[in-house]
Amino acid sequence: MKGKSIHIRINETILEKFEEALIYEGINKTEFLTHAIQNFCSKVESEKMNDIKRQYGTSTHLQVRIDTHVKYEEKRIDLDEMVINLLNLTNDEKILDIGCATGAFLTLLQTIGHKGQLTGLDQSPKMIEEANKKSQQKNLNIEWIIGDARKLPFSSNSYDWVVARHMLYHVPDIQKTIEGFKRIIKPNGGLVTTTNSRNSLPRIMELCNNMLVEFGFPERISSAAPFCIENAKEILSSTFDSVEEKVISNSLVFEQAEPIVNYITSMFPSLNIPDNTDLYTDMKNWLKIEAENILLRNGKVWRDPKDVGFYLCKK
Numbered sequence: 001m002k003g004k005s006i007h008i009r010i011n012e013t014i015l016e017k018f019e020e021a022l023i024y025e026g027i028n029k030t031e032f033l034t035h036a037i038q039n040f041c042s043k044v045e046s047e048k049m050n051d052i053k054r055q056y057g058t059s060t061h062l063q064v065r066i067d068t069h070v071k072y073e074e075k076r077i078d079l080d081e082m083v084i085n086l087l088n089l090t091n092d093e094k095i096l097d098i099g100c101a102t103g104a105f106l107t108l109l110q111t112i113g114h115k116g117q118l119t120g121l122d123q124s125p126k127m128i129e130e131a132n133k134k135s136q137q138k139n140l141n142i143e144w145i146i147g148d149a150r151k152l153p154f155s156s157n158s159y160d161w162v163v164a165r166h167m168l169y170h171v172p173d174i175q176k177t178i179e180g181f182k183r184i185i186k187p188n189g190g191l192v193t194t195t196n197s198r199n200s201l202p203r204i205m206e207l208c209n210n211m212l213v214e215f216g217f218p219e220r221i222s223s224a225a226p227f228c229i230e231n232a233k234e235i236l237s238s239t240f241d242s243v244e245e246k247v248i249s250n251s252l253v254f255e256q257a258e259p260i261v262n263y264i265t266s267m268f269p270s271l272n273i274p275d276n277t278d279l280y281t282d283m284k285n286w287l288k289i290e291a292e293n294i295l296l297r298n299g300k301v302w303r304d305p306k307d308v309g310f311y312l313c314k315k
């Protein structure tokens, strides 16, 4: 094996302890350090792969999924309308949309006449850039901020409503993040949050996992699992005094392979696979053949159940 020597400075007491521990365990210093560095590199690589920065570096993938839901839902559920009904606005409330993506929700609110101050926050610079551009084109007055839901740059009791749609499952420390939301909400204000069931779209998820196994990658676990319909009420209730839940069951219905393939392809950046155009093309071709075969076996109809949960939380 070809090697390079590295020189590091380390506190003498720690070094003595380290050497004692190595002798006790009968381990060679170079081997131990090589192994530790390898483990550290694989951990960082894997985290980078699963990073939301990779998933939401552009709006394209999210938009494919949003468009698929709008076009192929069995019954049309308008998420914006549902959230607006829950907020029951008088027109001048100060609202913060966390994980606002390209800002469609706040843009709609102001377009339909909401007069209170609106702020959208997202970790993705690209999403915020698009939100800004769109609202400038429409001459709207909305504040857009690149930021992290875990470290909100706002003073306590400053918003009437915080909205966090389909984003809490991405946050590593959900409980602390929700406490941060509560801190900035005014005494009579609240939080409206939405999420999916961890079992939503089982057929799409099965096809995706079969593809991963076929190409030698680990299966995917539901991205909604950390904050999903199955646990959201319990998580929210430990911070908010009152939590109302409404769950709507629906399905996506496909008669062609193409939208199924596009949906799964839009998830590639959230899968633990390398960015590789040739690999992506091979996977896409594999998905097309599989989806077409499954459709043929099932009378050309692919029905995939999904649930969406709405949560109205008051301080």
Ligand SMILES: C[S@@+](CC[C@H](N)C(=O)[O-])C[C@H]1O[C@@H](n2cnc3c(N)ncnc32)[C@H](O)[C@@H]1O
Residues within 6 Å of the ligand: 052, 056, 062, 098, 099, 100, 101, 102, 121, 122, 123, 124, 127, 147, 148, 149, 150, 164, 165, 166, 167, 170, 171
């Ligand atoms: C599934 S999208 C939902 C977008 C939008 N809320 C909607 O309902 O269409 C999740 C969004 O949350 C953002 N996000 C994820 N984690 C975040 C965090 N810790 N802080 C801020 N934004 C975050 C992502 O960048 C992405 O735009």
